[in-house]
Amino acid sequence: AIQMTQSPSSLSASVGDSVTITCRASQGIRNDLGWYQQKPGKAPKLLIYAASSLQSGVPSRFSGSVSGTDFTLTISSLQPEDFATYYCLQDYNYPRTFGQGTKVEIK
Amino acid sequence: QVQLQESGPGLVKPSGTLSLTCAVSGGSISSSDWWSWVRQPPGKGLEWIGEIYHTGTTNYNPSLESRVTISVDKSKNQFSLKLTSVTAADTAVYYCARAGVVADSFDYWGQGTLVTVSS
Numbered sequence: 478a479i480q481m482t483q484s485p486s487s488l489s490a491s492v493g494d495s496v497t498i499t500c501r502a503s504q505g506i507r508n509d510l511g512w513y514q515q516k517p518g519k520a521p522k523l524l525i526y527a528a529s530s531l532q533s534g535v536p537s538r539f540s541g542s543v544s545g546t547d548f549t550l551t552i553s554s555l556q557p558e559d560f561a562t563y564y565c566l567q568d569y570n571y572p573r574t575f576g577q578g579t580k581v582e583i584k
Numbered sequence: 585q586v587q588l589q590e591s592g593p594g595l596v597k598p599s600g601t602l603s604l605t606c607a608v609s610g611g612s613i614s615s616s617d618w619w620s621w622v623r624q625p626p627g628k629g630l631e632w633i634g635e636i637y638h639t640g641t642t643n644y645n646p647s648l649e650s651r652v653t654i655s656v657d658k659s660k661n662q663f664s665l666k667l668t669s670v671t672a673a674d675t676a677v678y679y680c681a682r683a684g685v686v687a688d689s690f691d692y693w694g695q696g697t698l699v700t701v702s703s
Contacts, residue, residue: 478646511689520679520693521630527687564630568688572645573620573632 479503479567483576489584495553498563498579502546506569512541512550513564515578521564525550555581586611588680588694596674596701602667606680606694613661614638618683620690621654621665623676631676635683636663670701 480503490496500510508528513521523532525541528548538553552559560583565576592604606619613619620635634644636654644652653666667674677698681690 509688511687513690515630520681520696521690522693523689523691526689526691530687532689532691566630566632566689568683571643572647575630575632578629 478572479506479570479574481565481567481574481576483565483579485579486577487580487582489582490555491584492555492557494555494584495551496555496581498550498565498581500548500550500565500576502548502567502569505546506567508543509567509569510541510543510548511566511568512539512548513566514559514561515564516561524563552581557583586682586692588682588692590678590680590694590697592697592699594698594700596670596699597703598671598701600670600701602665602670602674602678602699602701604665604678604680604697604699605662606664607660607662608682609661613656613663614658616685618688619656619663620681620683622679622681622690624679624696625673625676633665633667633678672701675699675701 482501512525515521528543529541540551542549562580587609589607596602618635621633636642651668656663677696679696680694682692684691
């Protein structure tokens with residue numbers, strides 16, 4: 478199975494900060510990766526698909542990029558509603574595998 | 585707007601079978617989408633369990649494959665999960681989700697249902 482190594486596991490940031498979360502795939506997965514936001518007690522929400530495409534209705538401060546097997550989610554100008562846990566998910570092959578998650582907390 | 589709703593017992597005895605159903609509304613389960621189950625143990629990360637296409641074709645996570653069956657009922661526009669020989673390690677929130685046509689990412693999710701394995 479493809480391993481998705483996500484970092485950092487947690488970070489503290491202030492409103493207005495720019496934050497970056499990374500997922501590294503254990504092998505090439507083209508651009509077959511999505512980013513999800515999960516708030517406590519809620520289902521995950523799709524933010525980015527195909528590594529860099531913004532899901533409909535998601536604010537443009539969220540962006541995704543890829544370089545080889547390294548995938549990045551950037552949140553520019555963090556808003557209060559962005560404090561949550563973020564996961565990557567590779568959908569290149571089976572089994573689908575998630576990163577371990579990054580909890581974004583208020584500094 | 586597609587909506588997914590999980591249902592099933594919230595408590596299952598050890599060595600028993602966990603059975604959940606996901607009802608799909610606002611769209612057809614016979615569309616060109618795959619329908620998945622994902623679970624999340626309390627305080628932990630997400631794990632993909634498996635998926636089904638409306639034709640009945642399935643893909644499972646090898647870590648659970650020997651215990652998992654996912655089926656579809658097109659007449660009721662729903663799909664189901666069965667997990668046998670459960671232990672406390674199977675205690676989790678179980679989500680159903682749709683992988684859309686544009687990309688294989690999960691664009692619609694159910695709200696999740698907590699299943700506890702305990703005697």
